[in-house]
Amino acid sequence: MISYLKGIVAGIQTIGNRVVLTLEVNGLGYDLQVPQRLVQQLPDSGGVAQIFTHLQIREEIPFLYGFASPAERDLFRHLLTVSGIGAALAIALLDTLELPDLVQAIVAANTQVLIQAPGVGKKTAERICLELKSKLIEWRKSAGFFVATGGPAPGILEEVQMTLFALGYTAHEVSHALHVVSEEIGLPKDAYVEDWIKQAIAHLSSSEQVGY
Numbered sequence: 026m027i028s029y030l031k032g033i034v035a036g037i038q039t040i041g042n043r044v045v046l047t048l049e050v051n052g053l054g055y056d057l058q059v060p061q062r063l064v065q066q067l068p069d070s071g072g073v074a075q076i077f078t079h080l081q082i083r084e085e086i087p088f089l090y091g092f093a094s095p096a097e098r099d100l101f102r103h104l105l106t107v108s109g110i111g112a113a114l115a116i117a118l119l120d121t122l123e124l125p126d127l128v129q130a131i132v133a134a135n136t137q138v139l140i141q142a143p144g145v146g147k148k149t150a151e152r153i154c155l156e157l158k159s160k161l162i163e164w165r166k167s168a169g170f171f172v173a174t175g176g177p178a179p180g181i182l183e184e185v186q187m188t189l190f191a192l193g194y195t196a197h198e199v200s201h202a203l204h205v206v207s208e209e210i211g212l213p214k215d216a217y218v219e220d221w222i223k224q225a226i227a228h229l230s231s232s233e234q235v236g237y
Contacts, residue, residue, distance in 0.1 A: 026080065027078045027080055027089070028077065028078065029075055029076060029077045029078055030048055030050050030055055030057075030075070030076050030078055030091070031050065031073065031074070031075040031076075032048045032049050032050035032051070032055075032073065032074070033048070033049040033050075033071060033072070033073055033074075034046070034047075034048065034067055034068060034069070034070050034071065034072050034073075034074050035047040035048065035049040035054055035070070036070065037064055037067070037070075042113070042143075043058050043113075044058065044059055044060070044061050044063075044064060045057065045058055045059070046058075046059045046063075046064070046067070046076070046091055048074065048076060048091075055089060056089065057076060057078065057089045057090060057091035058088065058089070058090050058091070058112070058116070059076070059090070059091040059092070059116075060092070060093075060097075060116050060119045060120045061120050062093075062119065062120050063076075063091065063092065063093050066093055076091040076092065076093075077091065077092045077093070077094060077095050077097070077098045078090065078091055078092070078098070079092070079098055079101060079102060081112065088112070090112060090116075092119075094124075096124060096168045097119060097124055099164070099168065100119070100124065100127065100128065100161075101115050101116070101119060103157055103160060103161065103164070104118060104153070104157070106156070106157075107152060107153050107156045107157060108152065108156070109149060109152065110149070110153065113144065114142070114144050114145060114149070117142040117143045117144055117145065118139065118142045118145065118153075120142070121141050121142040121143075121195070121196050121197065122138065122141075122142075122196050122197060122200065123197060123200065126138075126196075126197075126200045128161055128165050128168075131153060131154055131157050131158060131161055132158055132161050132162055132165070133179070134151075134154040134158060135154075135182070135183070135186075136150035136151055136154065137183050137186050137187055137190070138186060138196050138200075139153060139154070141190060141195065141196040142196075176203040176204065176206075176207050176214070177203065177207075177214060177216070177218075177221050178214040178215045181215075181218045181221065184218050185203070185218055185221045185222055185225070186199055188218075188222050189202070189222065189225060189226070189229075192226070194229060198229060198232075199225070202225040202228045202229050202232075203221070203225055205228050206221065206224040206225055206228060210224055210228075212224055
């Protein structure tokens with residue numbers, strides 16, 4: 026088992042919907058499929074990076090997947106245990122949300138957030154929540170994830186998210202905006218749906234103007 030590889034970033038290429046990182050380790054080049062989000066954290070070509078890996082063998086052909094942290098790799102492995110979830114969908118989910126937000130969405134059975142990932146439909150999202158909820162409640166404690174306390178109350182969260190998704194904002198943008206509105210602006214959890222939407226859009230609009 027290869028736990029991680031530490032080496033020189035030799036190249037990054039996009040093949041279809043896959044992002045492949047070539048990492049040179051002791052004169053050997055390893056090709057790893059990685060989430061797009063990881064690319065943003067890598068040093069420039071020639072820099073040194075440590076990538077946590079998962080080895081999968083399909084039809085006797087080995088495939089290496091790379092991740093920014095052991096926790097991200099562990100969640101990828103949890104997702105692969107769900108019936109109907111392959112590596113492509115698991116990586117799509119990791120690319121759609123920050124790790125704590127993805128874990129929270131599964132634990133809270135928030136399928137509206139999960140279906141924002143390309144290729145994940147409602148039934149698939151429901152299956153992910155059903156099969157992983159109890160596992161991740163325990164796992165996130167050992168992984169050091171806190172339970173999100175900010176944001177709208179559960180009864181109005183879905184309506185706020187659906188409205189913002191319909192306006193074209195991504196799951197990551199919506200999650201960040203609701204956190205800011207809760208923590209920095211101090212909007213009460215049980216405020217009106219319209220107030221949450223208004224404040225979130227105001228933040229998102231100002232972020233667009235400064236290139237967030």
